[in-house]
Every structure is written in C-alpha cells, then in structure tokens.
Amino acid sequence: MADDHNKPIDKPTFFIAVVSMLIVAVPMILMNKTMGPFITQLYDWVASNMGLLFQWVAIATMILLGWLAFGKYGSVKLGDPDDVPEFSTTSWIAMLFSAGVGGGLLYWAGIEWAFYYDAPPFGAKPKSMDAIKWATSYGLFHWGFTAWCIYALPTVAIGYAFYKKKIPYLRLSAAILGDKAATSPWAKVIDLAFMFGLIGGAGTSLALTTPMVSAGLSELTGIESGVPLDIFVIVVCVSLFAASVYLGLEKGIKKLADANLYMSIVFLLFVLVAGPTGFILAMGTESIGTMINNVFTMITWTDPIKETGFVQDWTIFYWAWWLAFAPYVGIFVTRISKGRTIKQIILSMCAYGSLGAWAFYIILGNYALxxxxxxxxxxxxxxxxxxxxxxxxxxxxxLPLGKVALVVFTLVVIIFVATTYDSASYTLASAATKELHAGENPARWHRLFWAFFLGILPIGLMFIGGLKVVQSATLLSGLPIAFAFVFMTRTLLRWLKEDPHET
Structure with a gap:
C-alpha cells in the first residue's frame, strides 16, 4: 500500500479549514466565561427551530437504506466486478465500528440511563419502574439502527462516486457534485462544512472521553482530576494517534482496531461474569423488547404539548452527532470497503454496529444500574x-479485581479514541488532498498534522466546561450536514438510475 508522500494538498481547503477552526477554538479558551452561555443559547434555538429537520432526515435515511439494501441495487459492488475486499471481514468490522463509535460509547453506555432515570421521557415518574424501562432502552435506540443508517448512507454515496464513477476525490463534495467537485466553488463550501462538522464531532468525542481517562487515572493513582491532567491525557492520546496515523492503515489503524475488538470482548465478558449475570441478561432482554415495541413512537416523538426538552436534549443531540460524523465515517469506510456490495455494507454496518453498541449498553449500563x-x-x-x-x-x-478492570477499561477507551482519531485524521487529510485514486493515501505529514490539530477544539470545550456546551458543539456541527444529505441522496439516486448494473 503506497504511502504517497508527495500527494499535494488542496491549499484553499486546507488553510480555510485550519483558520476557521482556530477562530472557533481560540475564543473558547480565552473567553470561556462568555462563550459557554452563548453556545448553549445557540443550541437551544437550533434544537427548538430545526429539531424536526434532524428527525425527518433520520427517518428518511432509514427508509432509503432499507430500499437500497433489499431492492435491485443491493447487489451492486463498489468497485469492478472482479475486485475482492482488501481487508478480512473481522478487521473490516473492527475498523468501521471503532471509527463509528469512538470512546464516546464507553462514556454513555455506563451512565446514560442515569439521566433518564431521574428525568424520564413520556411523562413517566422519576425513579419509577417506567423510568427504569425507558432508561435502559433509550440508549439502545440512540445507538442502534438509526445511527448506523446515518453512517451507511454517505458510505454508499461516497463509495459509489469513488469506485463506480471513478471520481478521484475522497470527499463529500464528490458524492454531491460528481465530476464538478474539481471546479465548482460549491465543492469548497461542502468540504469545509464536512471538515468543520468532523472536527466538531471529534472534538466533542475527545472532550467526553479525556476526563473519563483522567478519572480512571485519578482513581488508580490518587492524582487529582482537573484540567492539567486532562490536557496531559490529550497530549498522550494525540501522540498515540499520530504514531498510528504515521504507520498507516494496515500497520496502524487496522492493528489498533483489531486489538480494540478483542480487548472489548474480554472486558465485557468479565463484567458479565463477575457482575450480576442474571440481572444484566434479564434487564438487557427486556430493554431490547421495550425498544422494538416502541421504536416508531421513539423516532417520531416530538413532545409538542409538554415540551419537556427531552427530545431536544437527547434524540436531536444524537442525530446531530451522527450527522456530524457521518461524512467522515462514510469516507473512511469507503476507503476500506472496495469490493463489497451496497447490501453488504448497509446490513453489516447496521447489524454489527448496533450489536456492538448494545453489548456495551446492556452489560456495562445494567451493571451500573x-x-x-x-x-x-x-x-x-x-x-x-x-x-x-x-x-x-x-x-x-x-468489580472484583476492580483496579485491574479499571486499567483494562482505560486502555480500551484510549484505543477506541485512538482508532477514531486515526481514521478522522486520515479522512481530513483525504478531504484536503487534491486528488486520490483507489489504493492511494494522503501524504503522511498531512495525516500527522490533522492528528495533532484535532486536539485543539476539545481543549477549548473543556475550558468552557459542561455537558450542554459539548452537546451544543455537536448540534451546530451536524446542521449543515443534514442539508448535504438531501443533495447527496439526489445525486446517488440519479447515478443508480442512469448507470447499467449487473442486477
């Protein structure tokens, strides 16, 4: 696999993205007391006035992906008819899962239920049996099929542009504008919106996971948690990301993802066996049943009468998070999915992605409950x-052997975050590279630059502090991508209709 050291960057895209990010992050650090309230007010306005957009984009995406997977285009292969997958199915699943969930999964899986337990949806009484029912099932809903459908759509669209239409750009704009992505001024706008969304989404993820790693280190060593320890953790993690990015896909990201998969399985099995096994399995079974029975209610609930804020604070936040990450996941999974069919990509992402996230929620979340x-x-x-x-x-x-379990958990978090940021750095470098063909990679120095640059925004978010600020960064990052989904879908459907296929 080529390192492509001399792949030239797209200078306007590169420099505008860097300057824009600094314009956002530096005031967060220097004016943290005024930026926090401003960002949360902006969140409230967008969530209240644009929330339905996020919900309908999610619903429409699920319907569209079902039609694509089980319709006549499901057998279309991304690549030439004789192309075979570059990576084994296990490694492919490990990489797409790690890229899609990141360390944020380990934060929310253990404690998301607690927010709903004290402030449940649908008017349930706090800390009641109904509250427990919703608390243990809503996380499965938020991290389930809807999330992975949002990820799968840009994967199919960008993959089709890259492998079938032979457009030499691993960018969101290629899936919307096609060959015009090379010359259209709109291409720069689209790619900058995607890069901004990815940096915002990735910054949110690192802003959530860094204090979690710090808390683990504090529990193990007695060192006091705080911003200095958080910044130390970011520096160490980003250095790990950079080392893996430097090694590339095969030697770096793939090996990290494989290790992460096996360590996660061992950790979850230990919690299941060492914890209250019967309770975890029984509660998990009931949670899946509750979610399946109520999924249509949950995905269409807008809370227009009581206006408790639950939908805006949680469901819309999650749909925005997935949207912010979606083009990045789409670009990265496109890069590793040559030779796989549209149906295989959609069903694998939705099934394996959902099952992996549910395993953490059911085992870790129900143990905490x-x-x-x-x-x-x-x-x-x-x-x-x-x-x-x-x-x-x-x-x-x-847990029994709690210190050992905490060490393993902290390592899993770090590797999860490292894999996500490796692939995020790779994706940002791809978007700011002039031209890429199948099998080629962005310049190594370019990938390293984004690995380090991604650490700036989470530092800004941590200086402001508060979960609402972190959620706000995600919502605002996902908004332009929601509009991009509409145009991306239109282009994909036009291509599928126009092109001859072996169906």
Missing part, C-alpha cells in the same frame, strides 16, 4: 451532580 438499585453506589446522584466521569471510574472499580 444494579449498583444503583442495590444501594451499593449512588450512580444516578453522582451523574446528575456533574460527576459522571468519576461515577464511571467508581462503577468499574467496584
């Missing part, structure tokens, strides 16, 4: 008191 219900650890009060990161560390430490 057990500690709460048995009065072993006040997880809910810690989470709702702003100590979510500490709560996660305490939950893991409560």
């Amino acid at each position: 057990f500690l709460e219900l048995e009065n072993i650890l006040p997880v809910a009060s810690m989470v709702n008191g702003g100590e979510g990161f500490t709560a996660i560390a305490k939950v893991i430490s409560s």
